[in-house]
Amino acid sequence: MIPSALLQQAVDRALGEDLHAGDVTSEALLGEDVQCVARALAKQPLVACGSEVFARVFYTVDPTLRVEEFVADGQQVPPGTALYCVEGSARSVLAGERTALNFVQRLAGIATLTRRFVERLPAETKARIVDTRKTTPGLRAFERYAVRSGGARNHRDSLGAGVLIKDNHIAAVGGLTAAIQRARGVAPHSHRIEVEVESLAAVDEALAAGADIIMLDNFEPAELGLAIEKISGRALVEVSGGVTLDRVESLARAGVDVISVGALTHSAAAADISLDLELLGS
């Protein structure tokens, strides 16, 4: 899923935040040899995500811990389900507890919200849900993975991984057609050329200029229908901005190809997951 070094760096950074001065309480109260088993439990219905980072947190704290995954990423589970288990030194488990949960609660939160969007897509439409670059600074690779675990797809990864021509680019170049042509002349040939338009006239111009993807910005439903009819498969149609759960179905039925939803990553609440710890004695 996530490149190993990225994973390790994020885990090191997060553990550093919580443990730079050790764990005063556990070091005072728990003998080094006290053992435990701890289970991460879903406290709400959720889509699991993050088993790899959960394990990495604990292995980083203490390589002698043993972590087990019960629920694979992307699986929907009811409340009460045991997701993962970690066993070994109680001191070590408590040292990693908060950090591990902070990761998986966030990732499962994103996967769970994503799944709710995906489930609104009527089966007979071709529409797909995609994320945006509105991710948490420092966690983009993790959050994009959570979106995939939720069943949606990713948009471009970064400003260098796709061409998206907006109004200011068009204004600077002096016209939509010129912008598309110039971008095609410079961008990697593996990138499609996407252009954001605000009117039906612009849709016509984008099609004529050979845009690969047309993003319809703030189109009224009626106008949206007309735009999609004009395009009729000659370009992919993307709709973005303020997409709520309630609008998904009608957008999909209108023939939109791609529905991008910033909220998947910028506004998902953490999933409720707790770590249930049982001491085993020394």
Next chain:
Amino acid sequence: MIPSALLQQAVDRALGEDLHAGDVTSEALLGEDVQCVARALAKQPLVACGSEVFARVFYTVDPTLRVEEFVADGQQVPPGTALYCVEGSARSVLAGERTALNFVQRLAGIATLTRRFVERLPAETKARIVDTRKTTPGLRAFERYAVRSGGARNHRDSLGAGVLIKDNHIAAVGGLTAAIQRARGVAPHSHRIEVEVESLAAVDEALAAGADIIMLDNFEPAELGLAIEKISGRALVEVSGGVTLDRVESLARAGVDVISVGALTHSAAAADISLDLELLGS
């Protein structure tokens, strides 16, 4: 606010995620000398937060940009308010746009949610709202700052910055009194000793053992009242776990000192802020 090196590292990391392969579109379409002015606008009522990181993102992308702050961190503003302004090379502004917004939308989101909790505290009570360690991995210092901007206070920063004795610690030591004594004998003298209790009997024992802070876990309202009466100022009273906006007032009126709310950081939705960019020509 946030130590300069931490700030820079987080900004570098986030810009790296978005710009490691440059900005294909703007490099293709905007001449190097096209200038612009861009304003960050609140699109909803919000508590501003993050002006320093907003500026740092743009200064890192291009030291010749000029950033201005119109609204100080912690100030509540209506929709439509211009929060910050950045002026200079349009390429540079577009290169930093998403990263800067990802930071301030998250921080303002936290500050705004925090303010809503704080506003529920009746003026005549002594209760305060505090955050928890349930922060986004890698952004703890930022999120704690946002909580303060929202008007609440911080809990301990890390496992090393405070003693919090929980059931497993007590079980391992063999009793609440022993746990408090042992912790006091080891922890820095600048730390208060906090203990989590689940019964009135445990409140008595904690008081007798000299706990500085007693965290009441899952007490029914009636029992909560009895516990606070027993304690009557001999220790600080903290309530944690599942605190919703609706419960704040009654908890405060019951005499609780500290109400800790994980949702401030783990479940705040991003505040809606956009960057309005106007080209100035070259």
Next chain:
Amino acid sequence: MIPSALLQQAVDRALGEDLHAGDVTSEALLGEDVQCVARALAKQPLVACGSEVFARVFYTVDPTLRVEEFVADGQQVPPGTALYCVEGSARSVLAGERTALNFVQRLAGIATLTRRFVERLPAETKARIVDTRKTTPGLRAFERYAVRSGGARNHRDSLGAGVLIKDNHIAAVGGLTAAIQRARGVAPHSHRIEVEVESLAAVDEALAAGADIIMLDNFEPAELGLAIEKISGRALVEVSGGVTLDRVESLARAGVDVISVGALTHSAAAADISLDLELLGS
């Protein structure tokens, strides 16, 4: 060009290699106040590249140095041309000399070799030269920039920034059509789907399955012509592998769209650039 933090990290790393123990000779022999002016001179015909990193090296060693660019990146110059100039403390200039040259010699070397390939493209063809992922570990962003400075274009930046289906992928999925369909169902919609084929039959299948780009692997000239005729604009045609200067013209005339050349980055010799230093006294 290159994100500021990437630039700084590469410069810090390179200076660390050369200066971790200071500069024994200059610290022994040059007073702190000895001033100099030094010019970077092309000792061969070359395409300049790297003025920004040249400056950053010296500014990092000593922020009081003054650097001037005489020749913009991408410009072709004859031997003897002064490219850049740095002025200030002689100790500081000598401390940065080797590191600055190591960067610009490599980048100008790549830009110069790239230009030679680009110049072989007949004006009346649509073919373009592109680079590959065969870059120096740790310097990919720099080398892709040098390729652009040389007048060519970039291929995908990383394994996540484009889909390229090869024989093993096809074998694993059980067929070229299935592979294209499955990739389209998963990859970001901003990516084109590219497939590598080894026979005319595979070209047919790729076209039928809707491949966006077809990479022709080891096709004989005659076969290549047939393949391009079959494709006739329905997909982009890429040729890769062992492309020498001599083959560029015929490939372009055959109607190839994209000619990718690993040698641009993995085998360019350093351009000969030296730093001519003149002491100014204290």
Next chain:
Amino acid sequence: MIPSALLQQAVDRALGEDLHAGDVTSEALLGEDVQCVARALAKQPLVACGSEVFARVFYTVDPTLRVEEFVADGQQVPPGTALYCVEGSARSVLAGERTALNFVQRLAGIATLTRRFVERLPAETKARIVDTRKTTPGLRAFERYAVRSGGARNHRDSLGAGVLIKDNHIAAVGGLTAAIQRARGVAPHSHRIEVEVESLAAVDEALAAGADIIMLDNFEPAELGLAIEKISGRALVEVSGGVTLDRVESLARAGVDVISVGALTHSAAAADISLDLELLGS
């Protein structure tokens, strides 16, 4: 060979360049359980170098991969030789393929070019080939190792690891003798004092002042002979700058001790090595 942390950092950095957004193609098309065996094959005669970094790349991508070395660093092999082998998850092998090859192609390229220079040294002379500080930014330790694998020796590692007095130093101090004396009075006693001279008179002065190494800069062959005769063992003689393969033998026969060659690291073409992958099924 190379300190473990340096090795890991370079590998992490390189993998980050290629994998920060995952491998879209393989994740789409290869099941997690598809296994493979892949052999790194020499496609030209070469001196192998880099088995340790080859293995580290794959172990970093996926610790369950198994890597085997067939050819030790420094060994000369004919085309077609299998150098290394990696076995395990096909996804993981493809994720690391390009990065691993980018390292070993560069290192083998340097070792191979170095060997060609070394082979030109007549057996009966004492001359040795050494590298310079003209290395790729960020890869100095790797490239110095490749030079040793090729059979040559290293020059000083950094500006702090040796004294080399050049014309500007001499000008600043006011004379060659003064420069040597002052350097000797400051530098670590474990360093030899080397001085670059441009005339026979300067050779005399350097000898009189007790230089340990004399670098002859741009001496005509006749003059070179006279200089070496003057020196006759009282100092080591180094020749640097523009040394081509053709000049090695005559320099060695003239009695030069050290021939330093920047091209070893700044202009070696990558050795042609490819990874031959065979799927094993799941």
Next chain:
Amino acid sequence: MIPSALLQQAVDRALGEDLHAGDVTSEALLGEDVQCVARALAKQPLVACGSEVFARVFYTVDPTLRVEEFVADGQQVPPGTALYCVEGSARSVLAGERTALNFVQRLAGIATLTRRFVERLPAETKARIVDTRKTTPGLRAFERYAVRSGGARNHRDSLGAGVLIKDNHIAAVGGLTAAIQRARGVAPHSHRIEVEVESLAAVDEALAAGADIIMLDNFEPAELGLAIEKISGRALVEVSGGVTLDRVESLARAGVDVISVGALTHSAAAADISLDLELLGS
């Protein structure tokens, strides 16, 4: 003890300082297969500290080395005691020797000096020795651990982990009472409020304002007694600044709770420990 990532980073950094250019001598003179066993010996009476970092250094150099701990951290041993043992490749052991010793000599030096202070505390007093923030830049977590190994306790970890009000703070706020109140209104409730005072009058004011800890700055012995009498358990009493071994007993007997000693970390001499290496042949 010390978070794993912090430990690894410090070890990587230190090894980088010593090994960035390899170990010229051992690579020249020791075959790769020469084995050895080496024992770390105490050459003076000391309190051992640092077995974990000792092991980590060698495992980082070469994961095939085997390290054994004979003496646990915090144990007092006579000269001649074997503390640790490392066995395996002689090249690897020599590569890590100096770095490993640099760590444990420093840590044992701090633990040993700390123990001397702790032993001066009369058993029947409640006084404890604590450290300060006067630690070596970059090694705070290590040095705090060494202090605990020596038998003393830690003061606050950082400026964010405790409130300590000094004269300038009081002056800025306009009075000691106001300062304490304001600090209490802002600081995390888990922190005690400490105030530094310089007169008996200030002691009175601090007590009245509810200070949790009172630091007596430069009190004469007689005055100190009066101050402690006034306080009589209503706040903790700390004495800091220029505390020598000779003063410990009288301070403890005077009823001081906390004696903080900067010298523990800023002026401990390294403990004398050497590595005794025995070659085993190949």
Next chain:
Amino acid sequence: MIPSALLQQAVDRALGEDLHAGDVTSEALLGEDVQCVARALAKQPLVACGSEVFARVFYTVDPTLRVEEFVADGQQVPPGTALYCVEGSARSVLAGERTALNFVQRLAGIATLTRRFVERLPAETKARIVDTRKTTPGLRAFERYAVRSGGARNHRDSLGAGVLIKDNHIAAVGGLTAAIQRARGVAPHSHRIEVEVESLAAVDEALAAGADIIMLDNFEPAELGLAIEKISGRALVEVSGGVTLDRVESLARAGVDVISVGALTHSAAAADISLDLELLGS
């Protein structure tokens, strides 16, 4: 002095240790606009060292601070001397105070101790004092600089920057002569070959084999004299291990060239320096 990136990284790391959670006290009690001037005062006779790092700490905390150096590195001053001055926001000055002092107290401590050793060298001898690799992990470049500020010289910087043949190397190779020859055949020609010997016979062998530096290990005074007589200038003579202030003069008079002293860096007590802060109002 110290490469800029190394300096910045060490400062960032140290500030991170002290400020990761901000400065609770000053943020609570000092308005953002309170200004101050603060002077770093020598509280003992000392050799100043570290003005650059002192400034960098404060500039990193807050680029608007103004720092002035009154006493250059390497200058000896009496108690009471103002060394440096920093002016600006009181919050910022207090935030950097401890970190800045931790650096300069350590560096001045080393420079001061070094000066004491250097002053013991009789003027008419050629002996010099040098440091060792027994430095604080992570601060080697700083401490070597402090040693130079104190008037001594540096030994080799790392295991790669010099050849030092010890008993184990000799044993592994099978003899001192063979060891010297083999080392000379592999090491960079800019390195001198140093060998540690334990007997007069070994001195003879070392001389015959052409050792450049002979380190006399544990020679009795009489034997030492004999050894130096034998060597009589054909190699440099180094003495190392347990050199106290009292032994310096006799070693120098005996004719030793180099006296290396580990205590300079591993056991120097911090110099007593405090920051005297005066509030200026807002």
